Amino acid sequence: MATTELGAALRHWRDHVLPQAVGLSAGGRRRTAGLRREELSQLAGISADYIIRLEQGRATNPSRQIVEALACALRLTQDERDHFFRLAGLAPPRPGTVPQHITPGVHRMLDRLTGTPVAVFDAAWNQLLANPLYTALMGEWHGNDLNAVWRNFLNPHNRVRHTTESKGALQAAQVADLRRTAGLYPDDPHLHSLIAELRRRSTQFDNLWESAAVGEHEAGRKTIDHPQVGALTLDCDVLSVAGSDLRIMVYTAQPGTEGADRLALLSVIGTQLLTG
Structure with a gap:
């Protein structure tokens, strides 16, 4: 052929x-x-x-x-x-656009963390890759909901437990982070489209964007209400990949806690939940 x-x-x-x-x-x-x-x-x-x-x-x-x-x-x-x-007759992504390439080294790292919920995001908070345990913990997302900022402003169905104060702090941090990303990658049309749509559909996002704050989103301790195993209080750390601006989100539990026991249970039944 x-x-x-x-x-x-x-x-x-x-x-x-x-x-x-x-x-x-x-x-x-x-x-x-x-x-x-x-x-x-x-x-x-x-x-x-x-x-x-x-x-x-x-x-x-x-x-x-x-x-x-x-x-x-x-x-x-x-x-x-x-x-x-x-x-394929296409120009490779330009320097002014958000990098989405996941290096072989990052892939290998995720391969070795099968017992830890891990996901990889680009600088605009688009989820590029998630291991099965992360998906079992946080749920499976599609379309616009693969973007963490979009999800936190426009999708009310989220397993992370928030108070009004913690939700507001997270949203402010995400907008400041997205503004930083927009400054670093001024030629990315998808990023411009995301920001414009968020400003159009969310008054809260638009008000925060107008504040012109710039910063980086850093995660902390979170409680996830899981429909099968119950509430898990976990530490959430965001690691940066030098040279690519990728963000690796990792959830871990303090040993000996109820969260650790429930995460271990989820690692056993997680695949069944995803395929059942």
């Missing part, structure tokens, strides 16, 4: 990603050591049929979102990701 340079590169990268390196089982007979198309489809959230069409050269113009999703699933380096964009 005829292919293209894009298709050949995608097939090469897929063949060289070991299933166990991305948290999948390597069991069963395989023609190659790398990922099956169905496995890449699962990781990237893209149909296996479309991946076949890309590899065979029958699809040649994938969107930026598809290239980004495949690059993340394949754990490409920054140079490989930029090359992938060019093969």
Whole structure:
């Protein structure tokens, strides 16, 4: 079957990603050591049929979102990701836009923290990746709700317990952080669109934006009301990745506490909750 340079590169990268390196089982007979198309489809959230069409050269113009999703699933380096964009006829993300590339090192770190709820956000607080325990703890988000700022201003369904004061403090910190991000990445159209829509739909956000405060959002201790295991009081730390402005959110429990016991229970039943 005829292919293209894009298709050949995608097939090469897929063949060289070991299933166990991305948290999948390597069991069963395989023609190659790398990922099956169905496995890449699962990781990237893209149909296996479309991946076949890309590899065979029958699809040649994938969107930026598809290239980004495949690059993340394949754990490409920054140079490989930029090359992938060019093969797809797209310009790699510019310096003035919010970085969304998750380095192989960050992927490997998440692989090793299977017993800890961890998620990766970009500088605009878009959730890029979450491990299964984080999703079991906080719930699974889609669309605009993948943005933590959007969620805290416009979605009332949130498992984090707040008082009026703590909710206001969180929102103020998020707006100040988003204003800092807007100053660092002035050419990002998605960031401009997010801010404009939040200002239009939330009077509280608009008032805070007008205050012109600039800062960084730092998490602290939180109580999460989980529908199956009950309330968990956990420490929430936000770690920054040098050079990429990614934020890694990590939830941990103080040993010997009820929160630690309930988090351990959730780590056992979490997968069942997500698939049941």
